[in-house]
Amino acid sequence: MASPEPKGLVPFTRESLEFMKQHTAKKHSEEQRDLTPNTDLEVGKELPFAYGNLPQGMVLEPLEDVDPYYKNKNTFMVLNKSRTIFRFNATWCTFSPFSSTRRTTIKILVHPFFRLFILISVLIDCIFMSMTEMPKWGPVLQNTLLGIYTFEILIKLIARGIWVEPFYFFGDPWNWLDFSVTLFEHITRYLPLYFIPIFRISRNLRILKIIPLNQGLRSFVGILIHCLKKLTGVITLTLFFLSIFSLIGMGLFMGNLKHKCLRWPQENETATLHNKTGNPYYIRETENFYYLEGENSALLCGNRTDAGQCPEGYVCVKAGTNPDYGFTNFDTFGWALLAMFRLMTQDYPEALYHQILYASGKVYMIFFVVISFWFAFYIASLFLGILAMSCEEEKLKTKTRKVEPKFQQTLKELQERNEAAETNATQIEMKKRSPTSIITSLNMLDDATAAIRHEEELKKSRKRCPSCWYRCTKTFLIWNCSPCWLKLKEFIHMIIMDPFTDLVLAICIILNICFLALDCYPMSEETKNVLSIGNLICVGIFTAEMILKIIAMHPYGYFQVGWNIFDSLIVFHGLAEFYLANIHGMAPFRTFRVLRIFKLVKYWPTFKILMQILNDSLVALKDLVLLLLTFTFFSAVVGLKLFGMSYKEGVCNIDKDCRLPRWHMQDFFHSYLNVFRILCGEWIETLWDCFKVAGQFSCIPFYMMVILIGNLLIIYLFLALVSSFSSYKAATTEEDDEAKNLQRAVAKIQKGINYVLSKILCKNQNVSKETMDNVNDVYVKENISDHTLSELSNTQEFLKDKEKSSGTEKNTLTENESQSLIPSPSVSETVPIASGESDIENLDNKEIQSKSGDGSSKEKVKQSSSSECSTVDIAISEEEEMVYDHEKPKHLKNGYRQRSSPGQFSRVSRKGKIWQNIRKTCCKIVENSCFKCFIGVVTLLSTGALAFEDIYIDQRKTIKILLEYADMIFTYIFILEMLLKWMAYGFKAYFTNGWYKLDFMVVIVFCLSLIGKSREELKPLISIKFLRALRVLSQFERMKVVVRALIKTTLPTLNVFLVCFMIWLAFSILGVHLFAGTFYECIDPTSGERFPIAEVMNKSQCESLVFNESMPWENAKLNFDNVGNGFLSLLQVATFNGWITIMNSAVDSIGVNRQPNFEDNIYMYCYFINFVIIGLFLPLSMLIGFIIANFNKHKIKQGGSNIFITVKQKKQSRALRRLLCEDSQKTLRRPGNKCQGFIFDLVTNDIFNAIIMVLICFQAITIMIQSDEQSQKMDAALCWINLVLIILYTGECVLKLIALQCSYFTIGWNIFDFMVVIFSVTELFLPMMVGYYLVSPSIVELIRMSRIIHILRPGKGPKVFHDLLLPLILSLPALLNISLLIFLVMFIYAIFGMYNFAYVKKEAGINDVSNFETFGSSMLCLFQVTVFAGWDGMLNAIFNSKWSDCDPDKINPGTQVRGDCGNPSVGIIYFVSYILISWLIIVNMYIVVVMEFLNIASKKKAKTLSEDDFRKFFQIWEQFDPDKTQYIDSSMLSDFAAALDPPLFMAKPNKGQLVAMDLPMAAGDRIHCLDILLALTKRVMGKDVRMEKIISEMESGFVLANPFKITYEPITTTLKRKQEAVSATIIQRAYKSYRLRQNDKNTSDIHMIDEDKEVQANTENAYFDKAEEKSTIQSQI
DSSP states (O other), X not given: OOXXXXXXOOBOOHHHHHHHHHXXXXXXXXXXXXXXXXXXXXXXXXXXXXXXXXXXXXXXXXXXXXXGGGTTTTEEXXXXXXXXXXXXXXXXXXXXXXXXXXXXXXXXXXXXXXXXXXXXXXXXXXXXXXXXXXXXXXXXXXXXXXXXXXXXHHHHHXXXXXOSSTTSGGGSHXXXXXXXXXXXXXXXXXXXXXXXXXXXXXXXXXXXXXXXXXXXXXXXXXXXXXHHHHTHHXXXXXXXXXXXXXXXXXXXXXXXXXXXXXXXXXXXXXXXXXXXXHOHHHHTOSTTBOOOTTOSSOOBOOSSTTSOOOOTTEEEEEOXXXXXXXXXXXXXXXXXXXXXXXXXXXXXXXXXXXXXXXXXXXXXXXXXXXXXXXXXXXXXXHHHHHHHHHHHHHHHHHXXXXXXXXXXXXXXXXXXXXXXXXXXXXXXXXXXXXXXXXXXXXXXXXXXXXHHXXXXXXXXXXXXSOHHHHHXXXXXXXXXXXXXXXXXXXXXXXXXXXXXXXXXXXXXXXXXXXXXXXXXXXXXXXXXXXXXXXXXXXXXXXXXXXXXXXXXXXXXXXXXXXXXXXXHHHHHHHHHHHHHTTSTTOGGGGGGGGGGGGGGGGGOXXXXXXXXXXXXXXXXXXXXXXXXXXXHHHHHHHXXXXXXXXXXXXXXXXXXXXOXXXXXXXXXXXXXXXXXXXXXXXXXXXXXXXXXXXXXXXXXXXXXXXXXXXXXXXXXXXXXXXXXXXXXXXXXXXOOHHHHHHHHHHHHHHXXXXXXXXXXXXXXXXXXXXXXXXXXXXXXXXXXXXXXXXXXXXXXXXXXXXXXXXXXXXXXXXXXXXXXXXXXXXXXXXXXXXXXXXXXXXXXXXXXXXXXXXXXXXXXXXXXXXXXXXXXXXXXXHHHHHHHHHHGGGGGGTTOOSOOOHHHHHHHHHHHHHHHHHHHHHHHHHHOHHHHHXXXXXXXXXXXXXXXXXXXXXXXXXXXXXXXXXXXXXXXXXXXXXXXXXXXXXXXXXXXXXXXXXXXXHHHHHHHHXXXXXXXXXXXXXXXXXXXXXXXXXXXXXXXXXXXXXXXXXXXXXXXHHHHHHHHHHHHHHHHHHHTTOOOBOBOXXXXXXXXXXXXXXXXXXXXXXXXXXXXXXXXXXXXXXXXXXXXXXHHHHTTSSHHHXXXXXXXXXXXXXXXXXXXXXXXXXXXXXXXXXXXXXXXXXXXXXXXXXXXXXXXXXXXXXXXXXXXXHHHHHHHHHHHHSOSSOOOOXXXXXXXXXXXXXXXXXXXXXXXXXXXXXXXXXXXXXXXXXXXXXXXXXXXXXXXXXXXXXXXXXXXXXXXXXXXXXXXXXXXXXXXHHHHHHHHHHHXXXXXXXXXXXXXXXXXXXXXXXXXSTTTXXXXXXXXXXXXXXXXXHHHHHHHHHHHHHHHHHHHHHHHHTTOOOOTTOSSSSOSSSHHHHHHHHHHHHXXXXXXXXXXXXXXXXXXXXXXXOXXXXXXXXXXXXXHHHHHHHHHHHHHHHHHHHHHHHHHHHHHHHHHHHHHHSSOOOHHHHHHHHHXXXXXXXXXXXXXXXXXXXXXXXXXXXXXXXXSSOHHHHHHTOOEEBTTTEEEHHHHHHHHHHHHHTTOTTHHHHHHHHHHHHHHHOTTOOOOOOOEEHHHHHHHHHHHHHHHHHHHHHHHHHOSTTHHHHHHHHHHHHHHHOOSOHHHHHHHTTSOHHHHO
C-alpha cells in the first residue's frame, strides 16, 4: 500500500499523546487494518530526504511518528544527527516521554558516540577473551567493562521501559541476551558457580553483542531465521530418515565391529577357547589381536564369505571394544545416529566403509551407496534448493525495494532543478568563451552539460582536499614544460598506446608467468641463471613501460588509473628485490612475484569481469561475511573456554607421551584452526579427542552448533555468490583499451598472414577459374541424379548459386564438424547416403519424373541419394543440407572430366543401378530397428566382457578362452557394421558424424587389441581395451542427450576454468617459493617415525647415521618442489583428502636440508586457509554460477524442458506429473452388510489409521532402546512387545480383509502391509523349525518396522514430506540418464584400474577391501573417489615405485605378472581426470534437482496454470456434467466455481464476479465448459504476457481432444442476461408505481403480482437490486 504524502516533522507533545490515546480507543477501520510498516522507515534506517532537512532543534528530540502504521501504536520516534530512526513507546511501564530523566537517557542511547563506545568496549572484551593468560590488570579491565555493560542496560531500561512488547527493553531478543549475560556475569563474580559450563561460557556470549550494534548483521540474522523457518520441513525429513537409517544400521551391524582376529592356541583348543573367551580380562587384551602394519586398531573380520578373513593362526571372535576408541559402532541408537550423521556429512567415510565391509561383507556397500545418494545428494539438494529460493527472494526484495512514489516525485523535482541550474551555467560559460556559441547546436550543449556535471561530481568528491594540494598537483604532476617535450610526449604516447606494444607486453607477462612456474627444487645453476636473467629482462620491460606511460600521460594522469598503480607497485617490488636479494631473511619477499600473474587481468576481459562481479558481490554481502567471521570467532572462544582446561588436564588420555595433539583447543589459534577444520567438513577425529578429554555431553552440543550454524552461513554465502555469477549478463560490459588493442594487433597479424597467403595462392586461383567452364558440363551430367528436371532446366542459375556459396562451404563444414556431437535429432538418427559417393550417372526418365512432382512442396526433401531406401521423402535439416552442398563439388576432384561414349554410358548405367541397389540394401539393413537392437546388445556384451578380465582370469581357463573368441566375434561384427554404414552412407557422411567417428575409433581399438594378443612385443596394446566401452555412448539416445547437455553447459565455461587455473597457478607458485625442498625429513627405519630435532638437525647429520643407510633423507610424497606437485597437493587440499598430512609437513618445515620440527612454522596454516577461501570457495562459486547460467540458457531454448532427458522421456515426465497429481486414495464402495459396513467405517476412519501409525512408531522406539549385549529381562520384554504388535498388525489385516474383501489387494500399500504381516507371523514359527539360520530376528524387525514409510504416503503423512519428495520424483528421468553416464565413466575407469593397478602393494588406501584386483573392488574404489573419500590413500600406494617401497620382481601367484610397484604418472592422470569428470557430472545432477525444486516453487508463487490445474478442472466438471454434454446450466455455475481447486477456485458469494465475466450462454441458459475455463484462466493470469499463448493452446487442444463435439451458437451472455433482468426489474417497478397511483383499490393484488415477477426477473443476490435503484443501468453493472 502506498504511503501518503510525506509531511514535515512534528514534535511529540502532550497533545499528540492525548490525541493518540483517543484514537487508539476507537476500533480500527478496514483502511487502517490494511496498513503495513513502511520499509523505508524501519528502525535503524536513515530518514528519507523527502522529509526535508533535519532542523537542529529536532535532533535527539521526541517526534511524532511519520509512518502511518504507527499512528495508533502509542509510539514516537527520535532522530540522531545521522538521521537514523529510533522508536520508543509512549505508555506502559516507563517514564513519561516528557520526563527529563527519560529524555536524557534517550539522548544518550541514540547518540552515535554511545553506540561507538559500546562497540569499542565489546571489541576490547573480545580481544581479552581470546587470551589464554590474562595480564595482571585484566581483572580491573573486566570489572570496568562489566560496569559499562550494566550502565548500558540501565540506560536502555529507563529509555525504553520494562515490558515485552515492541520498542520496550524486553521486546527485543538481543536485550534479553544482553541482560542474561550481564546477570550471569554478576552471579559468577559473587557465587562459586564457575564449574558449571553455562556459567563458564556466559561471558563469551558477549561477542554476539556485535550483531545488534550493526544493522546489516542484524538484518542478515533475521534473514537466516526466516530461512530456518522454511527449512523446518527439510530438517524434519532429515531427522526422520536419519532415525530410519540408524535403526537399519542397528539391525544390520549391531555388535559386528567387535569382531576381531584373535590368536588361536594350537594345544587344547576346546578348553582354551572356553577358558580364554570366558575371561573378560583376556578379551580386552590387545596384544592377542592381529594388527596390520602401521595400523593402531586391530584387524576386523566377519563370518560371511565376502567379509574380512583372519590370517592363519587366528580366529574371528567377538572380543574387545569397538574401533576408534569405542566411538564407532551401531550397538545403540545414539552411536548409530552419530555414525549416520557422519556419513551424511561425508566426514572420513572411507574408514567406516572399510570397517563395516571387513566385519559384515562387501554386499553391504549397497547400504552406503543408498545413504550417500539420499543424504549427501538429495537431502543436500533440498537444503540448497530452499536456501537458493530464499536467496533469490531476498535478491528480488532488494531490487524491488524502491522509494515511495511521493519520495520519487520529490527527488525527481530536485534533480530537475539541479539540471536546470547546470544548463544555465553551461550556457553562460559557453557565451563567455566563444562569441559564436549562440549558434551552437543542441548536441554541443548536451555535451558541455555532461562535461560540467562530470567536473562538478569530481569537485564534490574532492571537497575535503585543501586548495594548496591542487596547486601542487598541477605544478609538479602535470608536465607541460616546452614544445619539444610535448612533441616527445606525443611520440611516446603514440608508441606506448600502439596495439603491438600491448601485444608485446602481454607476451612478456606470459613469459614471466612461465619463468615463475619453472622454479623448482632441486634446480641446476644453469636453470637458476636463465630464470634470473629472464626475471631481470621482465622487470626491465615493466619498468620501461611504467616510465614511458608516465611521460605519455603525466604522473597525474598515470596514477588516476588503478591498473597503473598496480603496475607501479609490481615495478617497485622488482627493483626493491634486487637491492634486498643479499640481505638475510628477505627471501620471503620473493613471494610477491606471484602478483605479476594478475597483470594479465587488464588484457583478459573474462578475468576482469569475474573480478568485478566478485568485488561487487562481496561488497553487497559484506555483512554476511562479517557475520560468518563473528560466528567463527565466537565458536573459537567458546571452544577455548569450554575445553581448553580439559585438554590440558586430560592430554594423557589422547597421547601416551602426554603431548598435545596438533588439533586441540588449549589456545585461541589452535581453537580457531579446529573450528575452521570443522567448517571444512572434517570434525569426527577431533570429536573423538574431545570425547576423551571432556566427555560426550559437552562436546556434542558444541560440535553440532558449529556444524549446523556454520554450514548454514557458508552455504547461504556460497549460493549468494553463485546467484551473482549466474545472473551476470555479458552484454552490459565494455572492454578496456588494452584488451581492444590486443584484439586489434591480433587482427592485423591475421590480416597480414591472409594477404601473404592470398598472394602465394593467386596463381592457383586463376587456374581454377580457367578450367571452370570445361567442368560445368561434366558437373551437370554427374549431378543429374540428384536434381529434378525443373532444377536442371535452369542450369546456369544453379551454377551461379554454387559459385556464390563456394566461399562459405569450408566454414560451413567446419562449423558442422565442431558441432557434430550436438546434432539435431534428425541428424543423429538418420545419416543420408552422400551424393558425392554415388556412382550413378543417369536415371530413367520415370524416376526423374517421379521426383519432379515434389518441387512445389513446402519443405526441402532429400534427393534420390538420401531417400532411396525409403518410400517416404524425409525432411532435410540445415546441417544435412550443408553436408550435401559440401559433398557435391567432390566430383570435380575425382577425375570425372571426360565425357563417356554412348556404349560406355549404358554399361556404367547398368553397373550404377547394381551399385544403387546394393546401397539401398545396406541402408535398409543399418536403418532396421532389429539390426540396431542387435548392435546395442553386442555392444553391451562386449563392454560387460571386460569386467571378467581381473587378476584371476589366468586361473579360469574356460572363461579366458571364451572371452578370446568373443573378442574376435565382436570385432568382426563391428567391422561388418562399419562396412555396411560406409556402403549405405558414404565416407563423407560417415566421417562427418561425431558418433560414427567414435564407433570407428572403437573398431580400431578392437583391431589393435587383437594384434596385441598375437605378438608379445605388442602386448601393451591390450591395455587400451577399456576404450571399447565408449561405444555405449553412441548406441543409446539417453547417453547422447546427457553428453550433449554436458558439452553445452561446460564448454562455454572454459574461459572461467582458465581463470580458476590461473588462481591455482598463483597459489602453486607461492607454495613453491614457501615450501620447495623443506618437506624432506630423516626417518627412523625401525619405528617409521621422524627423528626428533634434538638428535638430527639437518641432512648431513642424517646421512652420517650408520644404521640409516637405506633411506637417509626422505621427501614427502606430496610436496611443493615444483608447480606440478604443487597443483596435486592443492587438489588434495581442495578435496579435503590428505590435506592434514600436507599441512603437517608445511607447519613443521624449517628450511631446505633441515630436519622438520613439530609446529615450528605454525602460521603456515594461514596459507592453506587462504587457499580454501580464495582458491576453492570463490572459484567454485564462479564455475557453478556460469554452469547454471548455461543450463538455464539452453533450458529456455528448449522451451523450459529439461535438457538431460529425451523427447520420449519428456512425454513420460508429463504423464508422471499427471499420475502424481491424481487422487491417491481410490474410491471404495461400502459393503451392504451391516457388520461389514461397521468394520469398513472402522478401518477407513482417520482415528484408526492414526492408532496404527502410533503402533508403528512405538515399534520403532522399541528398536531404539535395544543395545548390544543387553540383559535377558530386556530381551524377554521386547519379545512380548513384538508378539503383541504382531497380533495387532494381524488383526488390522484381518479387519481390512473382511471390510474390503477383494478390493483390499487393489491398493499397493495394503499388499505391502499384508506381506509384512506374513513375514512377522512366519518369524514366530520359523525359529521352532529351523532356528535363526535363514533370517535374523533383527532383519524381521526391520521388515516389520518398514511400515513406517506410511508417513510418506500421499494424503496420509505430512503434506510437506510429499512436497519435498516431488522434485526427486519429477527429476528421476534426468537423474537416471546422468547416473547411467557416471556409471559408464566408473566402468571405464574401473577397467583401466584393473589393467594398471591390480598388483599394487597393499598399503595406505589399498587393502583387501579397496583395491583394483577385481571389477567389484575397482567400482568400490571409484565410488569412494566419486564422493571425494580416500583417494589420497590410493594414490599414495600407487606412488610406491622405488625399490625401497615395493618389490618389482615379486611373484604374484596364479599369474605371469611380476612386481607390486605402481606408476605415479599414470596414477596422477587417472585420479585427477576422474575427479574432474565426475565432479562436472555430479554438479549437473545437483543443478537438475535444485532447478526442479525452484521450478516447482516458482510455479506455486507465479500466477500461472499448469496441466494439473486443467485436469482437476475437468475432473470436477464430470461431477456437474455426468452425461458429458460439455454444458451446464447457468444456475449451477456458482456451485461449480466454488467446488474448484485453487487457483481457479472462487469462494461464495461469487455470483457478481461470474456475471462480470460476460460468459456466452447457449439456448436453455447453458454455458460451455471451454468458455468457463477460458474466463477463469483470464481471471487468474490477469495481464500476463503468456495468457494469449495459453488460451490459444487450450482452444486448439480442446478441439483436438473433442473433434466431434456438438456446438451451439450462443444467443446471449451472462452480462446481457443480467442487464435484461435489471431492466425488467426497473420497468416492473415503474409500472408498479403507476398502478399504485391509478388504482388504490387493487394495491394489494398488484403488489403480489409484482413480487412474483420480481422474483422471476432478479435471479441474483439483493446487492445488485439495491444498487440499481440509485443509478443508471451501466453504472449499476
